[in-house]
Amino acid sequence: MSRETPTVFPKWTPGTLDIHHIDTGCGNATLIVGPDGTAIVIDCGTSKDIPLGQDGSRRPGELVARYALRNSPSTTLDYLIATHVHPDHVGDVHSDKTAMGSGFQLTGLSDVDHLMPATLVIDRAYPDYGLRPPLRAPFADNYLAWLDARRRQGRQIARIAVGSTSQVKLRSPQDYPTFSIRTLAANGSVWTGTGHESRSLFPDLSALPPEALPDENKCSMAFLVSYGLFCYYTGGDLTCDTYDGRYPWMDVETPVAEAAGKVDVAVANHHGYFDACGPDFVGLLDAATYIIPAWHVTHPGMAQLQRMLGAWPGVKRRNVFATRMLPENGLVNSRFTSEMRSRQGHVVVRVEPGGGSYRIFVLDSSSELDYVTAEFGPYMCS
Template sequence: MSQPAISRSTVFPKWTPETLDIHHIDIGSGNATLIVGPDGTTILIDCGTSKDASVGQDDSHRPGELVAAYALRNSPSTTLEYLVATHVHPDHVGDVHSDKTAMGSGFQRTGLSDVDHHMPAKLVIDRAYPNYGLRPPLSAPFTDNYLAWLDARRQEGREVSRIDVGSKSQIKLRSPEDYPTFSIRTLAANGLVWTGNGQESRSLFPDLGTLPPEALPEENKCSIAFLLSYGLFRYYTGGDLTCDTYDGRYPWMDIETPVAKAAGKVDVAVANHHGYFDACGPDFVTMLDATTYIIPAWHVTHPGMAQLQRMLGAWPGVARRNVFATRMLPENRLLNNRFTSEMCSQQGHVVVRVAPGGGSYKIFVLDSNDEQDFVTAEFGPYLCN
């Protein structure tokens, strides 16, 4: 890996046309990923607020407000084309909080709805809204608040759609004819996975009516996964998909492996489920075979030791891979002490900048302690495979 000396006064260079930027935003309370396409199309995947207290440089602002401010600084638009919720958990869509002033029409602004208030989205995409069938999200205040926001959008005539697994036309650039090598394919959601044939998908879940309550698939296994392509560049992200089978009791619960197989080799991959103990198994790394892994970490359990070792390739005689984390807590750094020295970064916004045409990319780490977007490290360029 290459890491030139970086001055704290170096501000992250602005996006330019034909460049693809993928920002993994460190908010310390969940996932948030901003994509700025080569024509300036803006996409935000998730915005979590799993804690009551604000985090980062300004405790007077909620995490959703900070993500919106970051997105406005780092995109050429004041609106979003797409706002995507990979699944309905607070660290991905937003939790209820104590700020009673943040009210919308029948809901509290938090996470995604906070971003939508400050940077309005033309289309919100959910895994199944409004009909979740036999796989409803967890009954909880954050779920009720999230669904109330979606209901309010629809009542206002603002679009909300359910994901279409297998499609690579549901999320598209504003000017797709100018960038024919760019696409975002929906690999999986709700237990369905793309077959690799056209836009077909198949079910990974058994007949849910035959399962005991303890074996019913929970929310993480229903996460949306995407494969983004631009020229030779390939990028994978899969929300909180997992591979844990309860020690083999339910083999079908390994959703991660068939999804990774459908994706195939990529250049950059986001760790499933924050690199938690029940995700990022051996097949995940083998099938994706990424040069770079990014861990959206914010909790003491992110990442697990085996998961970090696996993504790094930290075994004798194995070529090392680049691993970045948005925010490893001190306790987790202590747990993973034998591997942290091999990581590229352990805190900060992690930005993948893909060169025009998609032949190479760089990684920038930005200081997340304030809103200046100073570059603390730069890696690459890496040629795409």
């Protein structure tokens, strides 16, 4: 239900799982606070050359770190994860030349690490990316320079382990045995559904012509978070576009959704862009709630929004939230926007102790006061 008089978002308490989808207006950023207080940030993008903040005075990475410090019981992070190396997920270079680290510019993830130091940074493949290295671009060079600096300082960096539930774990896993974070996919590999085993979705890359090589998005990490009966999916910028059937294996999204199975809450792949969130993605996950990390005029596509909503006659509607749907996109999607739960703000999934039910809170992202503008639920987990 909507609240006429906003209240401050209630603080995390032990036993509760909070998943914050942070609205920066220029990229993805997710904070997970586990039931024992374990703090995880997945992505922090800065896709525009702006030292931005709600008042124009702070960079997006600073905003995310400050948000995480307010909404986590810790002053440090246990894990800082980059789903893949694109500027709206790791941080772009910008015009603020005073924001420097040791050989790199503070932006996105490196900004977060500066203000809320992470024990472990997890990358998809650092330092050896094989045949699928990141793009040669200033944002990627800056990101790798940050990782190089961490390594020189003796700070931990790890390559993601697909299929594992032990690489990203709680500080006190024995206290919450029904909680787990499984890596479903990365670098074109997907969990088989057995143990910690994975299989490759890509053909022999060395035999492919340049135009058929998988792009960075298809190498994104995907995770399945489970707590009691509650299940949550997030998959970076995975896509299902096969170039109209020319390269069927480029549909990475569908086998990853199949590995995940039914979930309660899912994040839209690739911001709900035209090349993601296909029929199989929605059908296999069958989530009651979808969250779109939107920041661009193309987020989401019309078919993708209709599909996530279930906006067909006689179909029960699903909950759909966007972190920041731009006005131009709202015009394109005007057929469906009235059926969305919200179109701007931080979207917080709060799972009750034990993982039997969850609520959704929308927070005002125009300030750092964390006012609740709407609350939905409770929803029973399936």
